[in-house]
Amino acid sequence: MEPNVLGDVFGSKDFFRGLAVFLDTYSNHNGAHKHGHPYISAMVSNGSVGYDHDRDGTHTQLGGEHTGCEAKFRNKDHETQILIRYVGDKLSIFKDVEGQGVWKNCMSVEGVRLPTGYYLGLSAATGDLSDNHDILGVKLFEQEYARVERENEGDRQAIEPQADFVASPRDHAEDPRPSKLGYIGLFVLVLVGIIVIVGLLFFGAAFIHQRNERSRKRFY
Known part of the structure; x- marks a missing residue:
C-alpha cells in the first residue's frame, strides 16, 4: 500500500x-x-x-x-x-x-x-x-x-x-430508500390503519348481532 x-x-x-x-x-x-x-x-x-x-x-x-x-x-x-x-x-x-x-x-x-x-x-x-x-x-x-x-x-x-x-x-x-413519511408519519399511518381495522371489526360485529336479533324475532 x-x-x-x-x-x-x-x-x-x-x-x-x-x-x-x-x-x-x-x-x-x-x-x-x-x-x-x-x-x-x-x-x-x-x-x-x-x-x-x-x-x-x-x-x-x-x-x-x-x-x-x-x-x-x-x-x-x-x-x-x-x-x-x-x-x-x-x-x-x-x-x-x-x-x-x-x-x-x-x-x-x-x-x-x-x-x-x-x-x-x-x-x-x-x-x-x-x-x-x-x-x-x-x-x-x-x-x-x-x-x-x-x-x-x-x-x-x-x-x-x-x-x-x-x-x-x-x-x-x-x-x-427510507420512507419519505419519516418516523412520525409512519407512526400516524400505522395508527390510522389500526383505527380503521378496529372500526371495521366493530361495525361487522354490530351488523352480525343486529341480524341475529332480527332472526330471533321472526322465529318467535
Missing part, C-alpha cells in the same frame, strides 16, 4: 495495492450478518478492487464471505492484541481479547501472494458512531522460511498482490 494516503476505507485509500486487515466495530450492512461486530476480516487488492462499506467488505473478503472472526475488543479494562502472520503465502490472524495471554485463531488462508517492499500503515475512522481506540504498540518480527520459488516468480517485488480464495464476486445492490 502507498504510504500516508488518506481515504474512505477506515481512513486509508480505496483501490489500494496490497493487504488490508480490518477491525470493523460497526455493521453498515442493511440486514443481518451471520456474525456480530466488532469483526476482523482481510482483503487483498491489486489496485482494481474497491472496498464496499455498505456490505462491510463481504464482496471482496479474503478466504470467502465467512472467513474472519468476531473480536469483542471494545470497552475492555485490559489491553487487547492481534497477531498477523504471513509465512509461505499463508496469512494467519490470531487474537487475544480476553487479556489472558492466549492466542486464539481468527482466520487462516492459503494462496496469498504479496510483493516485497512493504509499507505498514495503521489508520482509523468513525462515522455516526463515535469511537476511540489507542494503539499502544506494534512489534515486527522476521521469521525464517525456506521458500521454493515458483516459475516466473524470481522477483517477488514485481508480482501483483493476489489471493486464490476470496468471496464470490457479487454486484453492489443499493439499499431501499
Whole structure:
C-alpha cells in the first residue's frame, strides 16, 4: 500500500495495492450478518478492487464471505492484541481479547501472494458512531522460511498482490430508500390503519348481532 494516503476505507485509500486487515466495530450492512461486530476480516487488492462499506467488505473478503472472526475488543479494562502472520503465502490472524495471554485463531488462508517492499500503515475512522481506540504498540518480527520459488516468480517485488480464495464476486445492490413519511408519519399511518381495522371489526360485529336479533324475532 502507498504510504500516508488518506481515504474512505477506515481512513486509508480505496483501490489500494496490497493487504488490508480490518477491525470493523460497526455493521453498515442493511440486514443481518451471520456474525456480530466488532469483526476482523482481510482483503487483498491489486489496485482494481474497491472496498464496499455498505456490505462491510463481504464482496471482496479474503478466504470467502465467512472467513474472519468476531473480536469483542471494545470497552475492555485490559489491553487487547492481534497477531498477523504471513509465512509461505499463508496469512494467519490470531487474537487475544480476553487479556489472558492466549492466542486464539481468527482466520487462516492459503494462496496469498504479496510483493516485497512493504509499507505498514495503521489508520482509523468513525462515522455516526463515535469511537476511540489507542494503539499502544506494534512489534515486527522476521521469521525464517525456506521458500521454493515458483516459475516466473524470481522477483517477488514485481508480482501483483493476489489471493486464490476470496468471496464470490457479487454486484453492489443499493439499499431501499427510507420512507419519505419519516418516523412520525409512519407512526400516524400505522395508527390510522389500526383505527380503521378496529372500526371495521366493530361495525361487522354490530351488523352480525343486529341480524341475529332480527332472526330471533321472526322465529318467535
